[in-house]
Amino acid sequence: MNEQALLELADDELILGWRESEWTGIAPLLEEDVAFSSIAQNEIGHARAVYELIVGEGGDADALAFDRSLDEYRCAPLVELRLLDWAHTIARRWLYETADEIRIAALKDDPDAGGLAAKIDREEAYHRMHAEMWHARLRDEQRFKKALMDLWPYALGVLPPELRPELVARVGLPEVDAIERGSHTDELAELWDEMTMVRRSAPAGAQW
Amino acid sequence: MSDPVWEVFRRERKGQPFEHAGSVVAPDADFAEAWAREQYGRRGESVALWLVPREAIRDVEDWADEFDLKYRRVDGYSIKARLKEARERAGTA
Numbered sequence: 001m002n003e004q005a006l007l008e009l010a011d012d013e014l015i016l017g018w019r020e021s022e023w024t025g026i027a028p029l030l031e032e033d034v035a036f037s038s039i040a041q042n043e044i045g046h047a048r049a050v051y052e053l054i055v056g057e058g059g060d061a062d063a064l065a066f067d068r069s070l071d072e073y074r075c076a077p078l079v080e081l082r083l084l085d086w087a088h089t090i091a092r093r094w095l096y097e098t099a100d101e102i103r104i105a106a107l108k109d110d111p112d113a114g115g116l117a118a119k120i121d122r123e124e125a126y127h128r129m130h131a132e133m134w135h136a137r138l139r140d141e142q143r144f145k146k147a148l149m150d151l152w153p154y155a156l157g158v159l160p161p162e163l164r165p166e167l168v169a170r171v172g173l174p175e176v177d178a179i180e181r182g183s184h185t186d187e188l189a190e191l192w193d194e195m196t197m198v199r200r201s202a203p204a205g206a207q208w
Numbered sequence: 209m210s211d212p213v214w215e216v217f218r219r220e221r222k223g224q225p226f227e228h229a230g231s232v233v234a235p236d237a238d239f240a241e242a243w244a245r246e247q248y249g250r251r252g253e254s255v256a257l258w259l260v261p262r263e264a265i266r267d268v269e270d271w272a273d274e275f276d277l278k279y280r281r282v283d284g285y286s287i288k289a290r291l292k293e294a295r296e297r298a299g300t301a
Contacts, residue, residue: 031232031243038246126245133238 003054004074005160006113008181009103010050011075012158014065015188016096017043018195019079020089028086039093039127046120053116066199070192076181078154080188090138091147094131095155095171100124102166103159153179213262214240216247218254226258 020040027033051061078096083089101124107117138144148171155171156164156178168175198206211233217226229248234240240259248254279285 031234031239031247035243035246038250129238130242133242136238137235 002110002113005103005107006050006054008074008076009107010047010054010065011073012079012096012100013043013050014047015073015075015191016079017041017047018191019082020093022082022084023089035130039130042123042127046123049116049120050113053113062199066196070184070189073184073188073192074181075184075188076154076158077179077183077185078151078158080185080191081151081154082187082191085147087138087141087143087147088151090131090134091144091151092155094135095148095151096158097124097128097131098170099155099158099167101128102163102170106163148173153177157181211235214244215260215262215265216244217258217260218248219256220254222255226256229254229257231262232259 017040020043021037023033024037024040025033027036047065048061051064052059055061055064078092081088081092083092101121104117104121104124107113108121110117152171152173153176156167156176157180159167161178164175164178212235213231213233214237215231216229218229219226232240232243232247234243237259241257244257244259248257
């Protein structure tokens, strides 16, 4: 089992799910608000499933998700960005789903993670439909094109170098230097602070 | 121009008829599908949906009945008395 790749996947899904749920209640259209929030929730569900796979039976997925220090998170800078603009939000959604499909497909033959990857992919098919429909609608808008260009180096950083050529072919933008995993944006520190607040305030475990 | 309204019909279980569930406002069929899936299917309450542009629906809601042709309606006949008679004849009253 390639634990590093799985941890990257889980952290990406957790942080993106967190970021995208920031649109709940303020998305530009009521129906989209519901749809977008539901997708964000799905991503966090995928993160949980992958954390559970990593820690194994009897392991503590919550501890892996929330008890690490900031620099132990392996998420890509793309998912950390706090985007309060719909064009960039949809550009990230589409770029991320496209990259994620390539990454999940590469996991399908993994003896440990293959089953879960297939399961995640079945739900991601709906996410891709949602992202593609927005992409088709906005692709000729200047604001959207600019958003894609802004986020493109980040999107490349979601994938390991050997999978990037496929993303380049799918997205149709020229290859540029990727913004790699390993260092974090300032925005993540703020998110980490909020996300882990309850766990840190009750180290013995919060009772609900 | 505002987006069209799509009427949503849902089938709760296999073999059951589609029933009107509500509507979504969406610019095209793809958006209507994505949004209807969330509003009317996310909780497992539907096995299938129909999405119909409201403008494709023909409204029929006027019924002329100027001459009181009540024999055409189910309440036009009172069969109670005749049923009683028939039962008595048959000895099953």
